[in-house]
Amino acid sequence: xxxxxxxxxxxxxxxxxxxxxxxxxxxxxxxxxxxxxxxxxxxxxxxxxxxxxxxxxxxxxxxxxxxxxxxxxxxxxxxxxxxxxxxxxxxxxxxxxxxxxxxxxxxxxxxxxxxxxxxxxxxxxxxxxxxxxxxxxxxxxxxxxxxxxxxxxxxxxxxxxxxxxxxxxxxxxxxxxxxxxxxxxxxxxxxxxxxxxxxxxxxxxxxxxxxxxxxxxx
Numbered sequence: 212x213x214x215x216x217x218x219x220x221x222x223x224x225x226x227x228x229x230x231x232x233x234x235x236x237x238x239x240x241x242x243x244x245x246x247x248x249x250x251x252x253x254x255x256x257x258x259x260x261x262x263x264x265x266x267x268x269x270x271x272x273x274x275x276x277x278x279x280x281x282x283x284x285x286x287x288x289x290x291x292x293x294x295x296x297x298x299x300x301x302x303x304x305x306x307x308x309x310x311x312x313x314x315x316x317x318x319x320x321x322x323x324x325x326x327x328x329x330x331x332x333x334x335x336x337x338x339x340x341x342x343x344x345x346x347x348x349x350x351x352x353x354x355x356x357x358x359x360x361x362x363x364x365x366x367x368x369x370x371x372x373x374x375x376x377x378x379x380x381x382x383x384x385x386x387x388x389x390x391x392x393x394x395x396x397x398x399x400x401x402x403x404x405x406x407x408x409x410x411x412x413x414x415x416x417x418x419x420x421x422x423x424x425x426x427x428x429x
Contacts, residue, residue, distance in 0.1 A: 212245065212382045227288050229253035229254060229290045232279070237279075239283055242284065246284040251287075251288055252286055254280050254286055254290075255290055258270070258304060259303060260294035266303075270304065277289075277315075286315075287315055287317070288317050290320070293334070305318070323377065325350055328376065329353045330349045331377070334347040334379070336400075338359070338363060355372075
């Protein structure tokens with residue numbers, strides 16, 4: 212994450228860097244260094260799925276984690292974590308609570324008009340890979356297929372991208388070290404297979420069909 216933040220900082224590109232509350236994501240020194248580069252720090256929340264759907268518990272957890280992150284940097288931006296293996300959508304917390312009451316000014320899945328902003332995500336380790344995304348989806352006003360990063364770069368150079376673009380990236384997918392790169396490749400392919408099964412189950416359930424999922428090896 213820090214290396215990505217430095218790469219963005221060098222040409223003067225400010226980014227919003229969202230951190231989960233899990234221990235492996237909360238490196239205070241790294242967060243402060245990224246903030247020091249002029250990037251916005253945000254909260255990548257997953258409270259409702261973590262609290263098994265209990266909205267009271269999730270609201271308290273959200274406020275506690277937000278307060279801890281604000282000890283390191285001002286936080287006015289949040290973005291939900293998809294929690295793809297959970298049946299619970301973390302966005303549902305805002306059916307009964309208001310994040311703006313806590314000084315949050317934006318949640319992209321709720322506050323951005325994606326008919327006007329072209330959305331790109333590397334979820335699934337491909338650009339806008341619908342078959343490997345459970346919740347990282349938007350109602351887009353653009354029909355632009357991006358086949359690869361090289362293709363995306365060509366679209367940008369040729370001026371064929373919309374004026375406003377939001378790019379959602381996950382730094383671990385952009386490793387240039389051999390072993391972490393291979394590990395991410397293998398693990399993401401495994402997750403994509405599981406997500407494909409989940410999406411197939413949802414489609415069948417929506418048609419009223421019966422479906423049994425067997426997970427081998429946990």
